[in-house]
Amino acid sequence: QVHLVESGGGVVQPGTSLRLSCAASGFYFSYYGMFWVRQAPGKGLEWVTLISYDGNNVYYGDFVGGRFTVSRDNSKNTVYLQMTSLTIEDTAIYYCGRGHAAARGYFFEHWGQGTLVTVSS
Amino acid sequence: AVRMTQSPSSLSTSAGGRVTVTCRASQSIDGYLAWYQKKPGKVPKLLIYAASTLQSGVPSRFSGSGSGTEFTLTISSLQAEDFATYYCQQYYDYPLTFGGGTKVEIE
Numbered sequence: 001q002v003h004l005v006e007s008g009g010g011v012v013q014p015g016t017s018l019r020l021s022c023a024a025s026g027f028y029f030s031y032y033g034m035f036w037v038r039q040a041p042g043k044g045l046e047w048v049t050l051i052s053y054d055g056n057n058v059y060y061g062d063f064v065g066g067r068f069t070v071s072r073d074n075s076k077n078t079v080y081l082q083m084t085s086l087t088i089e090d091t092a093i094y095y096c097g098r099g100h101a102a103a104r105g106y107f108f109e110h111w112g113q114g115t116l117v118t119v120s121s
Numbered sequence: 122a123v124r125m126t127q128s129p130s131s132l133s134t135s136a137g138g139r140v141t142v143t144c145r146a147s148q149s150i151d152g153y154l155a156w157y158q159k160k161p162g163k164v165p166k167l168l169i170y171a172a173s174t175l176q177s178g179v180p181s182r183f184s185g186s187g188s189g190t191e192f193t194l195t196i197s198s199l200q201a202e203d204f205a206t207y208y209c210q211q212y213y214d215y216p217l218t219f220g221g222g223t224k225v226e227i228e
Contacts, residue, residue, distance in 0.1 A: 037165070039159075044206075044208060044219060044220075044221050044222040045157070045159065045165060045208050045210075045219045045222070046219065047210075047216065047217045047218065047219065050217065059215045059216065059217070060216070061216045061217075062122055062216050095164065095165065100170070102153060102170075102171070102212055103153075104153055104212060104213050104214065105153060105211075105212030105213060105214065105215065105217055106212055106217065107155035107167065107170045107210060107212050108155070108157070108165070108167060108210070109167055109176075111164045111165055111166075112164070113164060114164065
């Protein structure tokens with residue numbers, strides 16, 4: 001059974017950095033692309049990033065602007081999201097998940113429970 | 122970026138009613154569209170992918186249709202557990218994008 005557990009969320013000040021982790025189990029991690037999607041309070045779902053199964057291809061939402069970096073360690077079944085230059089607008093629940101590769105892109109098949117990131121002074 | 126526009130943004134209906142949500146893409150995305158259900162405090166749930174393929178375990182009262190730029194999600198007979206916000210998502214091109222959501226509320 002697919003199991004995804006995010007960690008690393010918390011309260012941080014604007015301009016600082018934070019690294020989120022997502023530990024995966026129950027499937028062959030190295031075979032799957034992994035994503036991060038966020039939801040700000042009272043807002044809709046917003047795709048953040050996706051990393052291919054081998055880490056060779058990464059994609060980001062337009063709002064990221066070079067501030068976030070996704071990576072993965074297939075030996076640890078873990079995907080990471082390094083976030084820098086955080087702003088109040090980055091306050092959200094961050095979900096990681098396993099993507100399902102289609103011919104052109106991915107949809108989001110399995111989701112973790114999410115971790116809350118609050119950016120506040 | 123492909124812009125996804127959902128309508129309506131919210132709707133009210135009674136249990137047993139039929140619900141139709143529309144999602145329009147700013148350019149053709151063929152059939153690369155998924156639908157998700159999101160309840161407050163819960164994890165998003167994949168309902169439909171490839172515009173009309175029901176995800177395993179999703180009740181058959183949910184259905185999807187469309188291709189190109191216009192898509193619909195239909196719930197044939199709304200149950201109490203279906204009151205939620207529904208999102209479409211295109212995976213035709215990067216950046217991957219969601220619609221703004223449609224909140225289905227009890228009347």
